[in-house]
Amino acid sequence: MDVIVLGGGLMGAASTYFLARRGLRVTLIERNRVGSGATVASFGNIRRSGRYLPQLPLARRSLTLWGKATEMLGRDVEFRATGHVRLVFSPKGLEEMRSFAAAARPWGLDLEELAPRELHSRFPGLGPDAIAASFSPEDGSGNPRLIAPAFADAARRIGAEIVENVDVRAIRKTAFGFEVETSAGTYSAASLLNTAGAWGARISAQFGEPVPIIAKGPQMGVTEPLPHRILPVVGVWAHDHGGGYLRQVERGNIVFGGGAERTDVSLDSGHAKADPARLPGQLRALLPILPALANVSVIRTWSGCEGYVGDGLPVMGSSATTPELFHAFGFCGHGFQLGPGVGDVMAELISTGATETPIHDFRVDRFAATMNG
Structure with a gap:
């Protein structure tokens, strides 16, 4: 296996799809049902106005993908560019x-x-x-109940494995990559992508990367x-x-x-x-x-359970402590519009080592000095 994706919300499901589309062997692990957490609690807003300005290139990339979603995923996810x-x-x-x-x-x-x-x-x-x-x-809305399952189903059709309703018992770094021990068995892969939403900081902390995050419900x-x-x-x-x-x-x-x-x-x-x-x-x-x-x-x-990071920005990009570990979590209640773009960017980053979309401001180690000091 090339990549394990932990967390089956929109970020995880979209990442799984785009990784599989790039030819990687990928397994998505979700403790409940795909799309049942923060994604399904979303309002469905696809907006760019009022965003953190350096996030706009990511939002533009994502909006382009929203416009292609029906054709790409093979079903209507009710994206409507109503303004x-x-x-x-x-x-x-x-x-x-x-x-x-x-x-x-x-x-x-x-x-x-x-x-x-x-x-x-x-x-x-x-x-x-x-x-x-x-x-x-150009902005509008989409259906939060449809989008993550649509990405997961499309990923499954091109070879991804989707594992739902399992407990994650342990995550280990090995000489060959990562092992994730679950109630349904142990999965191994060269790379690990943490898209665990409000739980993402628990995973990053295991690898020496603390993130100040609180869980809130809209x-x-x-x-x-x-x-x-x-x-x-x-x-x-x-x-x-x-x-x-x-x-x-x-x-x-x-x-x-x-x-x-x-x-x-x-x-x-x-x-x-x-x-x-x-x-x-x-x-x-x-x-x-x-x-x-x-x-x-x-x-x-x-x-639904949403993760709010201390500075109001998500955590997104490569780990600063652990090779082949990647993060995309903590979107602070405004990640729905970004979801397809996040998946595309993370797949690009994992498969090529870089991304054309700027995500430097979202790096996980921005908290290292204050949290460890």
Whole structure:
């Protein structure tokens, strides 16, 4: 075996697919079902606005792959380039939007600024009190329930082994690479890719690479279907009105998140659940964005275990201590858009030793001095 991938969320499943597509023999090991962790808890947002600027080349690479997903994976993962609107409700938000737009332009992202009249004519019903908005027409959304299994199934069809519902009991460095002992047997490979999400720091720590990470659960929900049709994904600048976000799926339901504190999650169980007591406040925070939510029924809420790194950036790249160990974890609740690109970059890095996409800012050893000192 050439590579073992530990963790079957979107990052792991996409990496497995792209590794297999490069001709490597790869095994993906997941303790539950593929895509059942942070990925399935995702809002499904495919946005570039508001990102850490040096992350934009990775986001662009990923967006290109999202556009090819149906053809590449052989099924519709519901990627829709409906655009992404971010509303502005305050001078602080306006300053943040314009500052980001100017800074992002050299990185290849052109945001369109909408005045109130244009916003309300193009997107009626949104943000009646908004003083401006940004619009990114190429962005949109995808279905978090479909994307990781689609990558895993496509990887399986080209020779990858997908191992689900097993406990990982030990990870060992050997003279020939790595051994992963599981409840279903021991797997060996020359290289190991750690895509274990919120658990990723437990693995990196075993190899002398500490990462400050905490596990949190987002508060997500979906309403009954509404007749009003909102095409773009909608968010806000400067976290005005609680920083909520929403999108309307083709059946009419409004999927929403934000506007509420994330819940604490124990990594021992990994079980995250939405807090119903926070739902009324969350919905109130969304009303300035979409007043039509005032009298709707919420039909389901959910959460999932996400890993938040201390500096808000993911860990991605080669190990600094152990040859042939690689990391891609801790995407801080905003990894869904990046997933296909992360998989493609990690496969390129593992198979060739380098990648054309800059990921230096995400190196694992950026914490070494502070954590060990």
